[in-house]
Amino acid sequence: xxxxxxxxxxxxxxxxxxxxxxxxxxxxxxxxxxxxxxxxxxxxxxxxxxxxxxxxxxxxxxxxxxxxxxxxxxxxxxxxxxxxxxxxxxxxxxxxxxxxxxxxxxxxxxxxxxxxxxxxxxxxxxxxxxxxxxxxxxxxxxxxxxxxxxxxxxxxxxxxxxxxxxxxxxxxxxxxxxxxxxxxxxxxxxxxxxxxxxxxxxxxxxxxxxxxxxxxxxxxxxxxxxxxxxxxxxxxxxxxxxxxxxxxxxxxxxxxxxxxxxxxxxxxxxxxxxxxxxxxxxxxxxxxxxxxxxxxxxxxxxxxxxxxxxxxxxxxxxxxxxxxxxxxxxxxxxxxxxxx
Amino acid sequence: xxxxxxxxxxxxxxxxxxxxxxxxxxxxxxxxxxxxxxxxxxxxxxxxxxxxxxxxxxxxxxxxxxxxxxxxxxxxxxxxxxxxxxxxxxxxxxxxxxxxxxxxxxxxxxxxxxxxxxxxxxxxxxxxxxxxxxxxxxxxxxxxxxxxxxxxxxxxxxxxxxxxxxxxxxxxxxxxxxxxxxxxxxxxxxxxxxxxxxxxxxxxxxxxxxxxxxxxxxxxxxxxxxxxxxxxxxxxxxxxxxxxxxxxxxxxxxxxxxxxxxxxxxxxxxxxxxxxxxxxxxxxxxxxxxxxxx
Numbered sequence: 001x002x003x004x005x006x007x008x009x010x011x012x013x014x015x016x017x018x019x020x021x022x023x024x025x026x027x028x029x030x031x032x033x034x035x036x037x038x039x040x041x042x043x044x045x046x047x048x049x050x051x052x053x054x055x056x057x058x059x060x061x062x063x064x065x066x067x068x069x070x071x072x073x074x075x076x077x078x079x080x081x082x083x084x085x086x087x088x089x090x091x092x093x094x095x096x097x098x099x100x101x102x103x104x105x106x107x108x109x110x111x112x113x114x115x116x117x118x119x120x121x122x123x124x125x126x127x128x129x130x131x132x133x134x135x136x137x138x139x140x141x142x143x144x145x146x147x148x149x150x151x152x153x154x155x156x157x158x159x160x161x162x163x164x165x166x167x168x169x170x171x172x173x174x175x176x177x178x179x180x181x182x183x184x185x186x187x188x189x190x191x192x193x194x195x196x197x198x199x200x201x202x203x204x205x206x207x208x209x210x211x212x213x214x215x216x217x218x219x220x221x222x223x224x225x226x227x228x229x230x231x232x233x234x235x236x237x238x239x240x241x242x243x244x245x246x247x248x249x250x251x252x253x254x255x256x257x258x259x260x261x262x263x264x265x266x267x268x269x270x271x272x273x274x275x276x277x278x279x280x281x282x283x284x285x286x287x288x289x290x291x292x293x294x295x296x297x298x299x300x301x302x303x304x305x306x307x308x309x310x311x312x313x314x315x316x317x318x319x320x321x322x323x324x325x326x327x328x329x330x331x332x333x334x335x336x337x338x339x340x
Numbered sequence: 341x342x343x344x345x346x347x348x349x350x351x352x353x354x355x356x357x358x359x360x361x362x363x364x365x366x367x368x369x370x371x372x373x374x375x376x377x378x379x380x381x382x383x384x385x386x387x388x389x390x391x392x393x394x395x396x397x398x399x400x401x402x403x404x405x406x407x408x409x410x411x412x413x414x415x416x417x418x419x420x421x422x423x424x425x426x427x428x429x430x431x432x433x434x435x436x437x438x439x440x441x442x443x444x445x446x447x448x449x450x451x452x453x454x455x456x457x458x459x460x461x462x463x464x465x466x467x468x469x470x471x472x473x474x475x476x477x478x479x480x481x482x483x484x485x486x487x488x489x490x491x492x493x494x495x496x497x498x499x500x501x502x503x504x505x506x507x508x509x510x511x512x513x514x515x516x517x518x519x520x521x522x523x524x525x526x527x528x529x530x531x532x533x534x535x536x537x538x539x540x541x542x543x544x545x546x547x548x549x550x551x552x553x554x555x556x557x558x559x560x561x562x563x564x565x566x567x568x569x570x571x572x573x574x575x576x577x578x579x580x581x582x583x584x585x586x587x588x589x590x591x592x593x594x595x596x597x598x599x600x601x602x603x604x605x606x607x608x609x610x611x612x613x614x615x616x617x618x619x620x621x622x623x624x625x626x627x628x629x630x631x632x633x634x
Contacts, residue, residue, distance in 0.1 A: 017471075020468055021471055021475060024472035029484070033488070143617065143620070146616060147615075148609050148612075149564055149571075149609065152567075152608065153605075155605070159598055279480070280477035280478075283479065284571065287571075298480075299483075302483060302572065307487065314476070314481070321475045325475070
């Protein structure tokens with residue numbers, strides 16, 4: 001029984017379970033989409049359409065077929081990348097989403113960087129000072145970030161830092177008069193503006209990004225801090241730490257070079273997972289900051305009841321989540337020699 | 341609760357509850373959590389006595405008044421007293437927590453205990469379903485459910501319940517798996533008890549304590565999700581003084597009238613923080629290693 005065969009077996013099993021989960025995801029979005037009390041035909045044809053038009057659209061949407069057949073059609077559509085047309089923009093939903101996605105990725109990436117820069121040192125600090133006041137202070141600080149309703153914190157931050165102190169940009173991705181100045185090539189405003197050499201736009205974009213990203217990062221740092229603390233505690237309790245100290249290494253060297261070195265792999269996987277849950281906060285914070293990203297797209301379609309767009313968004317978030325789980329698993333396998 | 345009647349006999353569970361409470365009170369953070377919870381319950385019970393004004397009565401001549409002058413937290417865009425609305429809002433918050441918990445607890449417990457006890461295909465299928473639910477952030481899935489059901493407070497509660505049973509089921513399953521091989525279960529089976537009877541009578545009570553803790557820990561998330569739904573206009577609908585919805589309507593006026601959004605948000609923050617602190621303390625209280633050390 002060779003090593004590689006075992007790993008292959010594991011990979012196939014994992015692939016199988018991912019396919020089953022994805023299928024389940026489709027069933028779930030399909031049924032939520034159908035549960036809707038509103039009439040999808042009325043939404044398309046309008047209130048005063050004739051009976052014939054209604055019947056025609058009813059038939060065209062496949063609503064007169066058995067449910068399982070409709071599901072097969074739905075699955076076929078999804079697999080071929082056909083997610084329907086958005087009622088609001090008249091464009092294919094998937095095209096809309098691809099258009100708004102970079103704004104969200106830009107925000108979430110900055111947020112996770114801030115969250116990690118905040119959470120990891122705090123977690124290490126708390127672990128090193130376990131059960132003393134710094135530990136409690138860190139715990140309360142990070143629980144605070146975890147407990148705040150992020151849409152509210154966003155508003156308060158806007159009132160304080162934008163309206164009163166005028167330190168940062170307000171809502172949107174950049175100041176109004178810069179809009180349209182830079183060609184959208186990647187959709188990532190910071191990259192696009194740098195490539196075009198428009199430094200004013202770059203600074204404006206950064207100025208608008210910093211507040212929502214900090215708030216999102218703070219809220220996600222709670223999880224990172226907690227996990228870092230518990231990983232560090234595991235390491236600090238082991239004998240090699242004592243040995244290193246006895247051999248004459250300083251406290252800092254022992255903590256950062258030895259103990260911290262051993263938790264890096266675990267931290268990477270944790271951060272991948274935290275990135276996924278950031279998306280949840282992103283939906284709310286984007287609404288507050290009028291950030292033209294995925295979250296704003298989702299909520300604006302929720303309000304007008306465009307289920308096609310909403311369910312596609314939900315499906316995509318589910319796929320991103322599964323993808324991130326898988327990624328964190330793979331990273332763990334690659335970086336941790338013990339799993340080989 | 342009939343605590344007063346039962347004190348002289350003090351059954352085991354009540355004694356345990358007393359110990360847990362004493363432990364929680366010893367740590368300042370969880371004592372704070374308990375205190376806030378007590379205030380919240382008092383506010384909800386005695387809202388008509390505590391509130392200084394009627395939360396629904398509009399006074400269009402007295403709109404957007406800053407705090408002071410008989411209005412502790414000021415008035416909103418329709419001249420309603422914000423303090424009174426917050427006090428009545430405590431009722432809504434508690435209703436949400438209560439209803440979600442009594443739906444999610446039994447459902448998660450039953451599903452998890454059955455999956456853990458029966459095992460095999462049944463377990464695989466049920467756990468696969470929980471995996472699917474867990475692959476969404478809870479707010480996003482609730483959003484989808486509310487969008488499908490139509491926005492209202494009841495639908496928000498249903499949606500939150502639908503999305504928060506999987507972690508409970510997971511936990512109950514893990515607990516049930518440790519009990520399924522126990523001798524007393526085998527004894528029950530030999531006596532001819534049906535699987536359903538064993539699950540309900542012998543397995544579920546054993547899973548109950550950890551499920552209760554998990555429910556407490558969940559409450560902070562439930563509050564934040566409910567407030568988020570209210571903020572997006574998908575939860576409680578306007579005249580209702582739900583805290584998230586109050587923030588949503590206050591948003592239009594926030595730059596000039598900070599009190600409209602500040603106080604409801606502080607209420608949400610305080611309550612969710614105290615549930616988190618309480619859950620943290622509860623985790624310590626039921627961890628035997630911690631208990632002995634103190």
